[in-house]
Amino acid sequence: xxxxxxxxxxxxxxxxxxxxxxxxxxxxxxxxxxxxxxxxxxxxxxxxxxxxxxxxxxxxxxxxxxxxxxxxxxxxxxxxxxxxxxxxxxxxxxxxxxxxxxxxxxxxxxxxxxxxxxxxxxxxxxxxxxxxxxxxxxxxxxxxxxxxxxxxxxxxxxxxxxxxxxxxxxxxxxxxxxxxxxxxxxxxxxxxxxxxxxxxxxxxxxxxxxxxxxxxxxxxxxxxxxxxxxxxxxxxxxxxxxxxxxxxxxxxxxxxxxxxxxxxxxxxxxxxxxxxxxxxxxxxxxxxxxx
Numbered sequence: 001x002x003x004x005x006x007x008x009x010x011x012x013x014x015x016x017x018x019x020x021x022x023x024x025x026x027x028x029x030x031x032x033x034x035x036x037x038x039x040x041x042x043x044x045x046x047x048x049x050x051x052x053x054x055x056x057x058x059x060x061x062x063x064x065x066x067x068x069x070x071x072x073x074x075x076x077x078x079x080x081x082x083x084x085x086x087x088x089x090x091x092x093x094x095x096x097x098x099x100x101x102x103x104x105x106x107x108x109x110x111x112x113x114x115x116x117x118x119x120x121x122x123x124x125x126x127x128x129x130x131x132x133x134x135x136x137x138x139x140x141x142x143x144x145x146x147x148x149x150x151x152x153x154x155x156x157x158x159x160x161x162x163x164x165x166x167x168x169x170x171x172x173x174x175x176x177x178x179x180x181x182x183x184x185x186x187x188x189x190x191x192x193x194x195x196x197x198x199x200x201x202x203x204x205x206x207x208x209x210x211x212x213x214x215x216x217x218x219x220x221x222x223x224x225x226x227x228x229x230x231x232x233x234x235x236x237x238x239x240x241x242x243x244x245x246x247x248x249x250x251x252x253x254x255x256x257x258x259x260x261x262x263x264x265x266x267x268x269x270x271x272x273x274x275x276x277x278x279x280x281x282x283x284x285x286x287x288x289x290x291x
Contacts, residue, residue: 005221012229012257020147050088052205053174170195207235229257250274
């Protein structure tokens with residue numbers, strides 16, 4: 001009899017991060033470089049792949065802003081397509097800029113880029129003074145309430161009750177462990193440590209399939225359904241299927257993160273998603289129909 005495991009991303013699936021993580025990205029760039037940027041910049045970088053957490057997205061957008069200050073005029077869509085072709089992530093971002101800028105301009109960009117300062121500002125904004133002191137073990141860089149408190153829950157309690165009753169459930173997220181725990185507490189999803197992969201116990205990050213493959217083994221599942229809000233989530237399932245042909249792996253996209261509407265649905269389909277759902281709350285019905 002087929003055994004199905006359900007693996008969930010957190011951001012954009014269980015929790016809405018539009019006014020928390022995404023807000024922290026643009027505000028961190030503004031504070032550090034005195035350059036306001038639009039939230040519209042975020043999704044093209046995420047679609048390029050290789051950005052397993054929003055610190056890395058902040059780094060890449062900062063590099064783009066600094067390059068523009070040096071006269072870089074490439075259209076964002078062209079730039080992020082080239083990042084994807086270069087392997088994605090911050091490494092792909094710097095590779096493209098190095099090929100496009102003069103040596104002096106590229107050196108200026110990299111000299112002005114301050115990933116450690118960006119991370120501190122980001123965490124100060126996201127966590128706020130109290131949680132920053134608790135989780136970072138240091139004085140907060142400024143007084144803030146913390147965007148983490150502005151994260152509406154996307155998943156209904158009935159959905160989680162049905163999933164946890166009928167299936168083995170795990171989580172794979174780019175969040176640090178402490179922030180993942182806060183989110184899971186908020187949605188009232190309690191999981192064993194060995195069924196949760198975060199930034200702190202997973203070296204590779206998405207779309208590397210290691211975490212998904214490990215959960216498949218731990219659950220002894222013949223079918224693994226991975227639900228996420230980014231193309232990297234879908235690619236993680238595809239990479240797992242290519243590595244392990246003894247099981248079925250499905251990448252399911254939900255339209256409650258950065259990819260929305262018909263454009264989001266098409267992007268997921270083009271990436272190879274097995275299905276695209278309006279939200280995580282449609283997952284139990286999908287699983288019943290495809291059992």
